[in-house]
Amino acid sequence: LIELDRAHLIHPVASYRSHEKHGVRVLASAKGATVTDASGKQLIDGFAGLWCVNAGYGHDSIVEAAARQMRELPYATAYFGLGSEPAIRLAGELADRTPGNLNHVYFTLGGSDAVDSTVRFIRYYWNARGRPERDQFISVEQGYHGSSTVGAGLTALPAFHAGFGLPFDWQHKIPSHYAYRNPVGDSPQAIIEASLAALKSKVKAIGPERVAAFYVEPIQGSGGVLVPPKGWLKAMREFCREHDILFVADEVITGFGRTGPLFACSEEGVVPDFMTTAKGLTSGYVPMGAVFMADHVYETIAEGAGAAAIGHGYTYSAHPVSAAVGLEVLKLYENGLLDNGIKAGKRLMQGLESLRNHPLVGDVRGRGMLAAIELVVDKANRTPLPASADPARRIFDRAWENGLVIRAFANGILGYAPPLCCTDAEIDAIVERTRLTLDETLE
Ligand code: PMP
Numbered sequence: 001l002i003e004l005d006r007a008h009l010i011h012p013v014a015s016y017r018s019h020e021k022h023g024v025r026v027l028a029s030a031k032g033a034t035v036t037d038a039s040g041k042q043l044i045d046g047f048a049g050l051w052c053v054n055a056g057y058g059h060d061s062i063v064e065a066a067a068r069q070m071r072e073l074p075y076a077t078a079y080f081g082l083g084s085e086p087a088i089r090l091a092g093e094l095a096d097r098t099p100g101n102l103n104h105v106y107f108t109l110g111g112s113d114a115v116d117s118t119v120r121f122i123r124y125y126w127n128a129r130g131r132p133e134r135d136q137f138i139s140v141e142q143g144y145h146g147s148s149t150v151g152a153g154l155t156a157l158p159a160f161h162a163g164f165g166l167p168f169d170w171q172h173k174i175p176s177h178y179a180y181r182n183p184v185g186d187s188p189q190a191i192i193e194a195s196l197a198a199l200k201s202k203v204k205a206i207g208p209e210r211v212a213a214f215y216v217e218p219i220q221g222s223g224g225v226l227v228p229p230k231g232w233l234k235a236m237r238e239f240c241r242e243h244d245i246l247f248v249a250d251e252v253i254t255g256f257g258r259t260g261p262l263f264a265c266s267e268e269g270v271v272p273d274f275m276t277t278a279k280g281l282t283s284g285y286v287p288m289g290a291v292f293m294a295d296h297v298y299e300t301i302a303e304g305a306g307a308a309a310i311g312h313g314y315t316y317s318a319h320p321v322s323a324a325v326g327l328e329v330l331k332l333y334e335n336g337l338l339d340n341g342i343k344a345g346k347r348l349m350q351g352l353e354s355l356r357n358h359p360l361v362g363d364v365r366g367r368g369m370l371a372a373i374e375l376v377v378d379k380a381n382r383t384p385l386p387a388s389a390d391p392a393r394r395i396f397d398r399a400w401e402n403g404l405v406i407r408a409f410a411n412g413i414l415g416y417a418p419p420l421c422c423t424d425a426e427i428d429a430i431v432e433r434t435r436l437t438l439d440e441t442l443e
Contacts, residue, residue, distance in 0.1 A: 001024065001038060002024055005024040011024075018393075022393070030058060031058040032056045032058065032419070035057065044426055044433070045057075046416050047405055047416065047418070050284075051279055051417040052284035054258065054333075055333075055337060055420065055421060059285075063285075065327065065328035066286065069321045075319070078317045078318035085320075086320050086324040086326075087318035089327060090323040090326045093327065098263065098292050099266045101294050102275055103298070104292065104294075104297075106291040107289070107317050107319075109288065109314055110287050111278035112289075114289035114290065114291045115150070115151040115250060116146070116150045116151055118276060119150050120311070121297070121301060124301045125301050125304075126212055128303060129304070135170055135210065135212055136210045137170055137171050137214075138199070138213070139154040139173055139215040140175075142156055143156050143223060144156075144220070144222035144223060150168075152164070154215055156176075157222075172202055174195065176220060177226065178223075179227070179365075180365070188229030191228070191232065195228075196235055199239055200239070203243060214236065216247075216248070217249075217251075218249060218251060218259070219254050224374065225366055225372030227365050234268055234269060237270045237271075248273065249264075251277050252277060253370065254370065255279070256279070256281055256283075257280060257368075257369075258341075259345075260341065260345060272294075273294050274291060277289060277292070282325045283332075286321055337421060340420055341368060341369050344418070344420065345368035347424060348369060348371055348427050348431070352366070352431060354431065355434065355438065360438050361375060361376075362379055366416070369416075369419075372414060373413070373414050374412065375438075385411065399433065402436050402440075404434065
């Protein structure tokens, strides 16, 4: 496998040559929160794949739902006003549970194309309102909104921009709320005021009549699990409402129980105009994303478009097998999985907090089953680990040897997003294996 991989498989977000140095790590099977590699080694998956296998692995009822649908109707297009029962039912079930009036669902294949689709819908919206000059988009530094060209421009990763002419000149950023490294300090009030001031001045610089939309993640995930202070999301949402700027909550990571409730926005009492989701929607078993659109946005777009067709879509939009899986996963969330996630999340946060005194640990943060610890060279000065992939890779490898899969970001941040089905013993093992890994890193 290693030879075949070297010869033929190109991995996303990995150096071209890294597998030549390290070899590929192949997973063979998984059950619950435990994955087994090709050599038979068992590990706890502290990252639920890529923040997505919320229900855990090997759920027979999900497998059955997919198999049933494959036998019955493996494919139906959603194009041309055609449909399938599971997709229609899933849209209805989800609309019943989204915050506020986010009642219209557009299914995609994942998060990137969900974000891409919002950009198109937002342009339709402003055109329909006779305001085509509202074509400028703002997002937040340290944000991640996908890997498609448009999403990558909203994403704040220089590696995603270099050589592609990104971000586009209509894509703007304001600084992150990143409390541990915020020039205004870590007082919640100061951070909220600084973000509001930054947004205000960005809107002014662009021209208040030109701003189409503002994109946020309720908790920034790929930027290093950056949790804004309570009230931040609401303050930004209110600013956008006052200035007639559409507010997009990217819940691709935070959605479906990752932070506790089904959607993180609900917890903050925020109703966005658009919400993007993916990952936990199908718990990673099959690909699917969903854009949710508020009634007033949908009505405006539909009214403006009249008989014109929606100009984009995917062969696999509203895929019946993905929808059948989505329906089954939703049942699991409501039959104990969300509750278990809330309980396990408290234990995870307490456990990681107990590592705060470790000489390498600068910060511990998170909410629910979404957490991070930020490693530093010098605690007093918050000196980050060298910005290179190597220390992260070494920590990742050590954790793997210790039976734990985590996400090691290049800047020395360790990310946690375990399956919501974790038992107390599994959460404790995640914490203890992290402690061991950090001790070994210190040696
Ligand atoms: N938005 C956010 C907030 C994400 O975290 C991600 C993926 N990590 C995406 C969008 C893109 O989703 P996908 O990888 O499914 O295209």
